[in-house]
Amino acid sequence: MPRTSESSTPRILVEDVRKAFLLRHTHSFKETFVAALRRKKLTTDFRALDGVSFEIGEGEAVALLGYNGSGKSTMLKMISGVLRPDSGKVLTRGRVAGLIEVGAGFHPDLSGRENIYLNAAILGMSKKETDERFQSIVDFSEIEQFIDTEVKHYSSGMFLRLAFSVAIHTEVDILLIDEILSVGDEPFQKKCLARIRELHAAGKSLVVVSHDLDMVSDLCERGILLRDGQVAFDGDSKRAVEMMRV
Template structure:
C-alpha cells in the first residue's frame, strides 16, 4: 500500500484544474484562406486537463501515468509553474527543481561552467551555494573535459548529465522528472536512479512521468493514472501500472 500523509499539509495541491489548448488545422496563409473559403474550422479545442484534483504530501514518491495525450506532462508543467490553469488552482510549498525538458534554461552561447551558475540561480541557489557544490556537480555530470565548452556544442546526453546534476545538487523540496531518464547511457541512468532514491530517502517529494512502467512502479509508491485529462485511478503504483497494461 502507498504511504499515507493525510495529517500533513500537502506539498502539492491541484483542485479542479482545467487546461484547454487551441489546435490549429492550417500551417500557412494559403491553407487558412482555402479552409476559410470552404468554411472548414481553422482550430479546435483540446481539453488537456478536465477537472483534475489531487494532493501530494511531503516525502511521497508519485508517478503520473497515462498514454500520450492523457494530461500527465501538462500536470507536471502546472506543478512546475511553466503552465497556468484556465480554471482551478495549483498550489505548491517549497523549492521545486524540474527536469522537464533536457537543457531547458541553458543558454547555448554560454559554457557548461557558466550555465551551472545560471541554472543554479534559476533554481534559487546563491552564488556561494553554487560555488560550494560546483565540484560535486561537475564530477557527477562526468563531462569535466567539456565544462568550458559552449553548450550549443553539447549532445543531448551531455545536456542531460549537466541539467540533472545541477538539479539534484540543489536544496529542493520537490523534484519533478519527465522522461529525462530515457536519455543517456544505461550506467548514467542507473546512477541517476540511485541519486533519486537517495533524495527520496532524505524526505524529498518526487513526481515522475515516464513510459518505463517497471521503473516507475519500483521507484514510486503511488500512481495517479490519467485518461482523457481526468484522474482514472489514484493509489498503489503497481495497481496503477497493472491498469495501464490491462
C-alpha cells in the same frame, strides 16, 4: 504502503484544474485561406486537463501515468509553474526543481560552467552555495573536459547530465521528472535512479512521468492514472501500471 506525510499540509495541492489548448489545422496563410473558403474548421479546442484534483504529501513518490495526450506532461508543467491553469489552482510548498525538458534554461552561447551558475540561480541557489557544490555537480555530470565549452556544442546526453546534476545538487523539496531518464547511457541512468532514491529516502517529494512502467512502479509507491484529462485511478503504483497495460 504509500508513505504518508508527517505534516498535515501537502507539498502539492491540485484542485479542480482545467487546461485547454487551441489546435490549428492549417500551417500557412494559403491553407487558411483555402480552408476558410471551403468553410472548414480552422481550429479545435483540446481539453488537456478537465477537473483534475489530488494532493501529494511530504516524502511521497508519485508516478503520473497515462497514454500520449492524457494530460500527464501538462500536469507536470502546471506543478512546475511553466504553465498556468485556465481554472482551478495548483499550489506547492517548498523549493521545486523540474527536470522537464533537457537543456531547458540553458543559454547556448554560455559554457557549461556558466550555465551551472545560471541554472543554479534559477533554482534558487546563491553563488556561495553553487561555489561549494560546483565540483560535485561537475563530477556527477561526468563532462568535466567539456565544462568550459559552449553548450550549443553539447549532445542531448551532455545536456541531460549537466541539467540533472545541477537539479539534484540543490536544496530541493519537490523534484519533477519527465522522461529524462530515457536519455543517456545505462550506467548514467542507474546513477541517476540511485540519486533519486537517495532524495526520496531523505524525505523529498517526487513526481515522475515516464513510459518505463516497470521503473516507475518500482520507484514510486503511488500512481495517478490520467485518461482524457481526468483522474481515472489514484492509488498503488503497481495497480495503476496494471490498469495501463489492460
